[in-house]
Amino acid sequence: MVIHNKEISDKLNEVADLLDIKGENQFRVRAYRNAVRTISGLSGSITEMAEEGKDISSLPGIGSSMAEKIDEILKTGELKQLKNLKKELPDSLIEIMKLEQMGPQRTKILHDKLNINTIDDLKKAAEDGEIEELEGFGRKTTKNILREIEEYSKKGGLQRIKISEAEKQIKPMIEYLKGKMDNVTIAGSYRRQKETVGDIDILATGKNPDKAMKDFTEYEEVDRVLSKGETKSSIKLRTGLQVDLRLVKKRSFGAALLYFTGSKAHSIALRKTGQNKGYKVNEYGVFKGKKRLASKTEKAMYEALDLTYIEPELRESRGEIEASRNNELPALITLEDIKGDLHTHTNFTDGNYSPEEMIEAAQERGYKYYAITDHSKKVAMARGLDEKRLGKQIERIDALNDKIKNIKILKGIEVDILEDGTLDLSNDILKELDIVVCSVHYNRNLSKKKQTKRILKAMDNPYFNILAHPTGRLIGERRGYDVDMEKIMKEAKDKGCFLEINSFPDRLDLNDANARFAKETGLKLSISTDAHSKGHLEYIKYGVAQARRGWLEKDDVLNTHSWKELKKLLTR
């Protein structure tokens, strides 16, 4: 039986939630959450680790006891401890606990005193006035609970939004705030460029807190004010996005930015590092007794802890603090390192613009080369190209290359990998191309074994260059197909093939963990947009961000190289 990492982390997370509600020791609860975080950050499969006889308890935050539980899940698909917990407490309490304003303890009290087990129970008890009678609760709390239930049912559950969507929603507000206060900076998971964000944390400095908080809470898109204080206020935009503003003193800006950028795990690790040195680390600085050692900038904060500066994208407690201490942090790739796009479409298939128009947009970005990779015939919906139409496109690009001098246009294709692992176009035409991007669009539901075999077989075709959107996932909508990604990466390296980080905001595929594994395998990746429109070329920044989160350096990425070098790399 193949157990996915997510099944393991979901079960352990449920255990943590239920133990939390039960009122168990907080550190024990945290231990489960730490294990969940470790598992979520793995690129490889735990099932396979176990099969290969690797020691699961060597993973950070996973000790012998946790390893035994994981082993039980691997062997039986279940966890007795979780089953027993569910006998004590209905797991529907977890849903209640995750409502805003509700935590483990309130959930427990409501369960014990009013026998509330579901969100419906909660709603009824709140409406009947039972909750406000309880000690520690009151009228306002009851009102907040009812509002959160309404919000919850409106959204159909609790959701995070894509980073691209968050960017769209927050940009106008940032512009507005910049006119009202100083040093306006977005912190939180947005600054770390996580693929999705739950809310937006903004940091700023200003001389007049009352005025600043008033300006913030009176922004025209604000739906309601959740809290308003001297240093912290929270609002909800009409779109449903929560935004927190923290006002800090200029001299503690670095300390505050560091703290509010997180991640939580990174902050905790930093505080521990400080503690070991006899310092106290908080959002106001690094302190030795009363003496402030650092606070103005993040760099100074890190240095006070004997660490080199750590880029926000790395702050996930995935080894960055050790690497910083040993001065072994990667020099992360930047947007400026990208020399061209290797996966784009035109109106030959389902793109919105002609090759000429797309190329012009690429020139505006300063690209040195630009690959046109329209769909192949299998993708009929997009009017995919057959050999004949691709031949015409090749002629058109040859003519363009004769005419246009400052950018090299690469003749390419996004060719479908058919179910049997062959490619959708003949080698006679593929050999005419500069670059062959290959992807799976159909037969997504093959078994892991078959899907892996299919892709590996496709890689045996000597013209196969890059596997596009390798897992096929769509964030928040569709799981990736079942595939042995580690095996594919290792074989890609051996065969001289590459994988893509697809920068399209819905995809971000490969993700950060996969990218990091690729680096560790020594496999270079491309970062491309899959642009279907001129404006999509800008999405490259999201791909670069995920690459940075995956610890990638300039040299780890195919399209940071000159066309001359790239051509060599593509030649098998």
Next chain:
DNA sequence: GCCGTTTTCGGCCCGACTGTTTTCAGTCG
């Protein structure tokens, strides 16, 4: 439940805000 440049036992990050209180618990990040 994890973990060790002080430890195999005894620690485990820290502060702001709200609401319900009248000194503080719960939640959040």
